[in-house]
Amino acid sequence: MFQELEGRHALITGAGAGIGAAISLQLAQTGCRLTLCGRSQGTLQAQAEALREQVPDLAVLIAPMDVADEQAVQAAVQQAQSRFGPVNILVNNAGQASSQPFAKTDAALWQKMLNVNLTGTYHCIQAVLPGMLDAAKAGTPGRIVNIASTAGLKGYAYVSAYVAAKHGVVGLTKALALELARKGVTVNAICPGYTETDIVREAVQNIVGKTGKSEAEARQALAASNPQQRLVQPHEVAQSVLWLCAAGSDAINGQTMAIDGGELAG
Template sequence: MTRHALITGASRGIGAAIARGLADDGWRLTLTGREAPTVLAAELDAFAVAMDQAEPDSVAAAFAAARAAQGPLTALVNNAGAVETAPFARTTPELWQRMLAVNLTGPYLCCQAALADIRASGASGQGGRIVNIASTAALKGYAYVSAYVAAKHGVLGLTRALALELARDGATVNAVCPGYTETDIVRDGIAKVVAKTGRSEAEARAGFTQGNPQGRLVQPDEVAAAVRWLCSAGAGAVNGQAIAVCGGETM
């Protein structure tokens, strides 16, 4: 059985870890990014395509290219996202729209583009999987990232609504909610804290890990492991769930 997964934001970090994990599990892959992740695609014998997930025409073109190259989709992993920080009083309409566009409208557009394939895959008994990479920001509030938090709460709502719609088709829709993870976004955040406050890197890192009872950053492979399981046959009865990968931060 040929299984084809499309992973958004696959160039690095969590997306790249998911791609490597699913490749190890025998999946045929399409990898997307604002620039086509050709280096990783060559490593994994995958198909790479550039896509701006906030633009409907770009999404439609990328999904058409993915089907032409790799066949119908069996799974969609909505991983791409971005975060901008600002106190709510300085959260401009432009910042708000940017955060909604990439973090919520993007997954919506990709789910719609994949919908027919996922339904058909579920009905055929092959599974049919959508996994949305949300965040612990889908489960709780964080100061100074109100637009991001609102968008990620929206992703979780989309996940639950779509899970109900696709359940009869044999497909599942779930969310994985990582805490602070060892990625470029977090490393950039640590660097900004160092630059603004004069703290040491260790002190700045401690600020990012203090909410995790394990006292550490989550590793991308740990997030990927949850995605791999949700895409497996063994997770067929898991639907509409928000799986937190955060060391217990949301308890």
């Protein structure tokens, strides 16, 4: 299963933990060659070693970078393409969320959320797209999967900058999907609800600090928005990414897939 992905070059941002780590494992198991990107070389190295334990013949490169830094992104992608050739699968997973009431959201916080969550996605697509288009023209389809959030499809109080940035990711996904529709590259967005990641763990601690609730109560408060009354698990998001990258998904383009237990169904 998914044998058609063997040998394809997949670049994943925010690959060191959480959703990014789960996506990396799924793609590694298909035989993809992986470039793992993130800000911490140590975290990426640990993830690469963990992947090799599960997939001993894995071809993997770590390319540390900050997605908000255009030059760093260009350098990392150049390194990756020198090693494995054009990127065939790009997963824009790197993200960051900060919580503040809008009145306390200063310009620095606003810009930081846009830089990491939206402009970072733009930087990565710009860097890989020329090579991806050339490969698609030669017969290897391209896949761009942007990990957005349910915050890209609805509003949440106290995270206005994050919500604005993720709405931007969804808009970029739709616009670019139309531009590339006849060029062998699809562009889609995955929109997870509250997921068992470092971002949610930070949100839990923020709730504990500001409300005095216990950690269990804070987690329950976040899970309450999910009709299944639980947090989404990283591997559930990764499975959806894998499906979008596989054969048979060519007609899935410009879509936003909510992985949220039904939160947006109501």
